[in-house]
Amino acid sequence: MWVVLILVFGLAAGPASPTGTFLATYSGYDYFKVPVSGQMSSANVKVTCDAAGYVTPCPGDGNCPYSSADCVQTGLTACTFPMNEVSQVLCGDHPWQCPAFDGVYSFMADYSSGFAYGVESGSTTVGNNQYDRYAFCARDPDDDCASNPCWFGTTCVDGNSDFSCDCPKGFEGKKCEIAAFSGQCYQFSPDALSHAEARQACSTKNGHLADVKDGQQQSFIASSIAATTGASNWLGMKLQHVYTLAYSDDSPAQGPLQISAVQPPAQCDFCVLLDSSNSFQAEPTSCTEHHNYICQSDIQSCGQHVCQNGGNCTSCFGDSIFFCDCPDGFGGKSCEININECASNPCQNGGTCHDDVNSYRCRCLPGYVGDNCEGDVDWCSLVTCPFDWTCQDYGPHFTCLAPFVRKNNYRCNSASCPDGMNCIEDGASFSCWAN
Numbered sequence: 001m002w003v004v005l006i007l008v009f010g011l012a013a014g015p016a017s018p019t020g021t022f023l024a025t026y027s028g029y030d031y032f033k034v035p036v037s038g039q040m041s042s043a044n045v046k047v048t049c050d051a052a053g054y055v056t057p058c059p060g061d062g063n064c065p066y067s068s069a070d071c072v073q074t075g076l077t078a079c080t081f082p083m084n085e086v087s088q089v090l091c092g093d094h095p096w097q098c099p100a101f102d103g104v105y106s107f108m109a110d111y112s113s114g115f116a117y118g119v120e121s122g123s124t125t126v127g128n129n130q131y132d133r134y135a136f137c138a139r140d141p142d143d144d145c146a147s148n149p150c151w152f153g154t155t156c157v158d159g160n161s162d163f164s165c166d167c168p169k170g171f172e173g174k175k176c177e178i179a180a181f182s183g184q185c186y187q188f189s190p191d192a193l194s195h196a197e198a199r200q201a202c203s204t205k206n207g208h209l210a211d212v213k214d215g216q217q218q219s220f221i222a223s224s225i226a227a228t229t230g231a232s233n234w235l236g237m238k239l240q241h242v243y244t245l246a247y248s249d250d251s252p253a254q255g256p257l258q259i260s261a262v263q264p265p266a267q268c269d270f271c272v273l274l275d276s277s278n279s280f281q282a283e284p285t286s287c288t289e290h291h292n293y294i295c296q297s298d299i300q301s302c303g304q305h306v307c308q309n310g311g312n313c314t315s316c317f318g319d320s321i322f323f324c325d326c327p328d329g330f331g332g333k334s335c336e337i338n339i340n341e342c343a344s345n346p347c348q349n350g351g352t353c354h355d356d357v358n359s360y361r362c363r364c365l366p367g368y369v370g371d372n373c374e375g376d377v378d379w380c381s382l383v384t385c386p387f388d389w390t391c392q393d394y395g396p397h398f399t400c401l402a403p404f405v406r407k408n409n410y411r412c413n414s415a416s417c418p419d420g421m422n423c424i425e426d427g428a429s430f431s432c433w434a435n
Contacts, residue, residue: 019052020137023100024089027075029057030141031086033104033134040127042116045107046070049137053148056107057082057138059117068109074138081124082106082117083136095119106136151176151188151228172321177228180299180323181220185316186210187295190229195271198234198293199248206318207297208248209236212282221294222280231276234293238271239284248296299323311335329358349373366434367396379432383418389429397433399426 020034036048049056058064058071059082066079078084083095083106091098096119105118105127116127116135127133139146145156150165154176157164167176178187185207193201195209202209212218212235225233236248271287274280295317302313307324311334315322326335342353347362351373354361364373380391385400392399402410410430412423417432424431 020054020134021100024086025141026086026089028140028142029074029138031057032137032139033100034137036105036133036135038131040105040116040118040130040133041114042107042109042111043114045105045116045135045137048135049107052137053146054137054139055146057136059106059108066108066111070109071107072138074140082108083119086136096122096124103130103133104136105130105133149175152179152224153227170323172323178317178321179224180316182217183299185297185299185321186221186224187297187317188224188228188233189293189295190231192231192290192292193234194290195234195238195287198291199236201293202295205295205297205320207295207316209234210294210296211236211247211249213247218274218280218282222274225274225276225280225292225294229292231292232273234291235272235274235282236296237282238287239269307335309335309338327358346372349376365396367394383432386416394431397421397431399431400429402428 020032023031023033025031032052032054034048034052034054036044038044046056055072055074056070057074057076058067059076060067060079061073061077064079066082067073076082076085081094083101083104087093087095087098087101090100095101095104101119102122103118103120105116108117111117112126113128118125118127118130118133120130143158144161144163145158148156149163150156150167152168152171154168154171155166157166165174165176167173170180172178172180173187177189178185180186187202187205187207189198189201191201199209210221212221221233225231269287270284272282272284273291275283275285297316297318299314299316302315302322303319305313306322307313307326309327309330311324311326311330313322313324324333324335326332329339329341331337331339338355338357340355341358341360342355345353346360347353347364349365349368351362351364351368354363362371362373364370367377367379369375369377376393376395379393379398383391383398385391387402389400389402392401405428409427410425412425412430416423416430421432421434424433
């Protein structure tokens, strides 16, 4: 009988970012036309280019009135005909005489009430009455981060000939494609393989195709797929010859599963995937189909401890992936970084910060106190000026003012100021300054 999995989650499969159609290369940039959803405004052109991992080319140089901070200078100079140089490379003619540019619209800042400039049926036009056409976008071939290769919204760092991904805690891999959840590692592969090939690929990595055994696990996997490729993915479960469901280790599947009365065809070979077209509901399908897949591995203590500064090391997939749980005050992949608690400039009023392990100390300027030098010493509440003179507090020092004009200047003595303060004569008055 058929197997129907009733774990259904309302997750929409986000489509992969469009890459569009390549047009030509000009001035070091590759240019594409990318499908747009909605009205052909300059704002929508920019949104489409950004979503595709491209940049929005400015229609001219910095002197062009239709250029702005919302576009990128890519070397185009024809301010009022922004796609002209690229069409000359592609067709040897203007965009309205180049069939590849039909329906293509360029970003133009402060142009025609915000609508984009484009080409329709051999003529130039604006996009106020046009919908679902194409955006004119560009890509720097030397920018390895232009295609947004890092998964789960992580930051891409462009190198000289490659990129790196700044993976958050709990994620590892070249593209942060390996995630830790509830004592397990999950590696999300963008490769499309048959179920048997995917099973072998996971085994080679010292893991197995992922088995869904509870609702939280399926929710995590489904939401992770929706946030990355958005494609259907193989699970480890498949139908046995007697039409019972089994996990990747061939043990009988248990949990919230129901068997329907529908009989599958004879001699069938059915495996289970999370179907992107059906809100990532688990469904059986032919094992020979090609889909993305998810490998799973237990998280365990590292065979070789690689974490520094007392970090706790765990690993998965045969120690090929490791995680370091760093003690407070340390960070980095291997806990090799002593986090600088002074980086946030916690010391106020000119105080000097000294970084310790998971703490800091502030050395305050004279006249200020507190852990962060946030308090102003109230000198006049702590001292009494001689002869009932008036005390005035100036932060790092205080002054004792004579109430009348003295014939003789004041002469400092050992009793003039509290211990640790220096007396400075100021005519008939005097000041005390902290050392």
